[in-house]
Amino acid sequence: MKKENIKFHFCGMSDKGLLRGNNEDLFEIKEDLNACIVVDGMGGEAAGEIASRTFIESSTKVLSKRLQPFSERALIKSLKQSFMLSNVNILKQVQECPSYKGMGCTADILFFYKKNYYIAHIGDSRVYRYRKGTLKQLTHDHSIVQDKIDKGLISSKEARNHPERNLINKAVGVKKEIEPDIINGFFLQNDLFLICTDGLTDMVDDDQIQNILSTGDFHIETKVKKLINAANKAGGEDNITVVLALSK
Numbered sequence: 001m002k003k004e005n006i007k008f009h010f011c012g013m014s015d016k017g018l019l020r021g022n023n024e025d026l027f028e029i030k031e032d033l034n035a036c037i038v039v040d041g042m043g044g045e046a047a048g049e050i051a052s053r054t055f056i057e058s059s060t061k062v063l064s065k066r067l068q069p070f071s072e073r074a075l076i077k078s079l080k081q082s083f084m085l086s087n088v089n090i091l092k093q094v095q096e097c098p099s100y101k102g103m104g105c106t107a108d109i110l111f112f113y114k115k116n117y118y119i120a121h122i123g124d125s126r127v128y129r130y131r132k133g134t135l136k137q138l139t140h141d142h143s144i145v146q147d148k149i150d151k152g153l154i155s156s157k158e159a160r161n162h163p164e165r166n167l168i169n170k171a172v173g174v175k176k177e178i179e180p181d182i183i184n185g186f187f188l189q190n191d192l193f194l195i196c197t198d199g200l201t202d203m204v205d206d207d208q209i210q211n212i213l214s215t216g217d218f219h220i221e222t223k224v225k226k227l228i229n230a231a232n233k234a235g236g237e238d239n240i241t242v243v244l245a246l247s248k
Contacts, residue, residue, distance in 0.1 A: 008034055008112060012243035013224045017199055018236030024048030025197050025241040028056050033063060034112040036243050040125050040197040042171065043103030051090050051105040051173055058086040059109060075113055076182055079120035082109060083172060083180045090173030104173035107180075108139065108195050110245065117193065119183040124168050125241075126201055127183075128209070130192040135210040138183055142170035165202065192220070193245040196227070199238035203231040220244045 010031060016023040024041035026049075039055045041048030059082035086107070094100045106123020119127050124141040140146065144167040145159040159165060172178060187193075192213060200209075204227065212226050224242050231240045 007248040009220060009246040009248055010036055010243065011220045011224050012036065012038075012241070013228055014239065014241040015199075015228050015232065015236075016239050018232055020239055022049065023239045024052055025199070025239040026052040026056050027195075027241050027243050028060060029243065030060065030063065035063060036110050036195060036245060038108050038125055038195040038197060038241055038243055040106045040123065040199075040239070040241070041103075042105060043100065047100045047103035048105070050093065050100065051103045054089050054093065055086040055105050055107050055172060058082065058089050059107075061085070063109075063111070072113065072116075072118075075111060075118055076184075079109055079111065079118060079182060080180060083107070083120060083122065083178055087172050087176075087178050091176065094173070104171040106142075106168060106197075107172055110193060110195055110243075112187065112245070112247075115186050116184055117187050120180040121183065122170050122172055122178065122180045125195070125197045128194040128196075128206075129187075130194065130210065130213045131188065131190075133214060135194075135206055135213065137206070138185075140181065141168075143168050160202070160205070166198070187247050189247055191247045193247075194227075195243040195245075197239060197241045199236075199240035200227060200231045200242055202238060203234035203236065203240075220246050 010029045012027045014025045026039045028037045039052040041052035062082040106125045109120045111118045121139045124143045127138045129136050144164045145162045148154045227242045
């Protein structure tokens, strides 16, 4: 991979929240690749952690190969292969250990190459971009309530307290065939990207997230902590993972 003149400042933090006994979230920052990964495990205390770890290990193995010649096409292929290998490895573990049945995860990979960002996404964790005072959600939730929103059956406000808000309809490690959403676009200097699990977005609405990110008198490390603290202050009902990536 040819060295590009791209500089990013990354920072991440994961917290088990106030009600969970363990943390099934994981994140990985690969500064040498200008990439980061956020995973939210499911399937019980032990199994959720195993699924998350399997995804991190499988996806970093694929991404680190750096297919040659490196190009946008090769990058997108690597992102898809990361999900496919993770899916195969999680399903294999379930087959070998039946007690892991129901194990899986949601996942997002954010990769920067030249002047563009690339996202591979499955589930209800999210990727946002904060640019010049405006927060924009880049991913689309694979969830029951999002389907209802898309069909006009409920509003976004109603979805926040909907009894099915934690039910997802797409995950890694559940079916033999998966296809992650691939989202890409360009980035500008001082763009701030947020990758987070639903432990943040179920507790903190977009307006509050935007307010925290818009405060310019502290570093992204402090912004990460403030987002985690805001989720816990609102109840901390789930594990909370936040990763920020600032283009410089």
